[in-house]
Amino acid sequence: MLKIKGLKKSFGETEVLNGIDLEVNSGEVAVIVGPSGGGKTTLLRCVNGLEFCDEGTIMIENNYLCENGVYKEKKDFNEVRKSIGLVFQNFNLFPHMSVLGNLIEAPIRVLGEKETKAKEDAKEILRFLGLENKIDSYPYELSGGQKQRVAIGRALALKPKLMCFDEPTSALDPGLTGEVAELIRSLAKDGMSMLIITHDMDFAEKVADKIYSMKNGTLLEGNVFTN
Numbered sequence: 756m757l758k759i760k761g762l763k764k765s766f767g768e769t770e771v772l773n774g775i776d777l778e779v780n781s782g783e784v785a786v787i788v789g790p791s792g793g794g795k796t797t798l799l800r801c802v803n804g805l806e807f808c809d810e811g812t813i814m815i816e817n818n819y820l821c822e823n824g825v826y827k828e829k830k831d832f833n834e835v836r837k838s839i840g841l842v843f844q845n846f847n848l849f850p851h852m853s854v855l856g857n858l859i860e861a862p863i864r865v866l867g868e869k870e871t872k873a874k875e876d877a878k879e880i881l882r883f884l885g886l887e888n889k890i891d892s893y894p895y896e897l898s899g900g901q902k903q904r905v906a907i908g909r910a911l912a913l914k915p916k917l918m919c920f921d922e923p924t925s926a927l928d929p930g931l932t933g934e935v936a937e938l939i940r941s942l943a944k945d946g947m948s949m950l951i952i953t954h955d956m957d958f959a960e961k962v963a964d965k966i967y968s969m970k971n972g973t974l975l976e977g978n979v980f981t982n
C-alpha cells in the first residue's frame with residue numbers, strides 16, 4: 756500500500772531523514788516509535804505531501820507521489836495525496852464548523868461530492884465512531900477524546916487508502932489510550948492500512964502489526980528502545 760525508498764530530507768544544513776526505506780502492506784498497522792526530534796513527523800509530512808523530500812521515492816498503491824526526488828504534476832500529485840488521510844497531533848478541527856460540517860467539508864470541496872451524499876456518509880462514520888449524538892456540536896463542546904474521534908472521522912470521510920496518525924495519544928488523558936487503540940484495531944479489522952507515529956511504547960505494542968524505531972533520521976525494524 757505504501758512504499759518508501761531512500762527518502763532523504765534536510766532543513767538547511769540539518770539532515771532530518773537520511774535514507775528511509777519502509778513498506779506498509781494492505782491492512783497493516785505500522786508503528787514508528789522514537790524520541791522527540793528524530794524525524795518522525797517530518798517523515799509523515801513527506802508521506803502526506805505536506806513537505807517535499809530531497810531524494811527518494813514514495814509510492815501509494817502503485818502510484819508515485821514522487822520518484823527519485825521528482826514530484827508529479829500538481830494535478831496528479833493532488834490525486835495521489837487524496838488517497839492518504841492524516842490525523843494531526845492537535846486534531847486541527849475547524850472551530851467554526853459543527854461536527855457534521857467538519858466531516859463533509861473535504862468530501863464536497865476535494866472529492867466534489869454532493870452535499871446529501873457527503874452527509875449520509877458522514878452520519879455512517881459518526882455512528883461507527885459512536886458520535887452520532889454529537890453531530891451538531893461544535894469542537895469547543897467536545898472532550899479531547901471526542902475531538903480526536905471527529906478528527907479521525909474527518910480523515911475517513913475522504914475514503915483514504917492509507918491513514919496516518921501523528922502521536923494519536925499525546926493530547927489525550929492517559930485513560931483514553933486504550934480506547935484509541937481499540938478504535939485503530941477496529942479500523943485495521945475493516946482493512947485500513949495505517950502508519951502511526953508515537954513515543955508511547957505501550958500504545959505501540961497494543962496497536963502494531965509491525966514496529967519500527969526512528970532516531971536521528973534513521974529507521975530500524977523492531978522496537979530498539981525496549982528490546
Ligand SMILES: Nc1ncnc2c1ncn2[C@@H]1O[C@H](COP(=O)(O)OP(=O)(O)O)[C@@H](O)[C@H]1O
Binds near residue numbers: 795
Ligand atoms: N520546518 C522545519 N524547519 C526546520 N527544521 C525543522 C522543521 N521541521 C522539523 N525540523 C527539525 O527536524 C528535526 C526532526 O523533527 P520532527 O520530524 O518534528 O521529529 P519528531 O516528530 O520525531 O519529534 C528536528 O530537529 C526539528 O527541529
Ligand SMILES: [Mg+2]
Binds near residue numbers: 795796797
Ligand atoms: Mg513529532
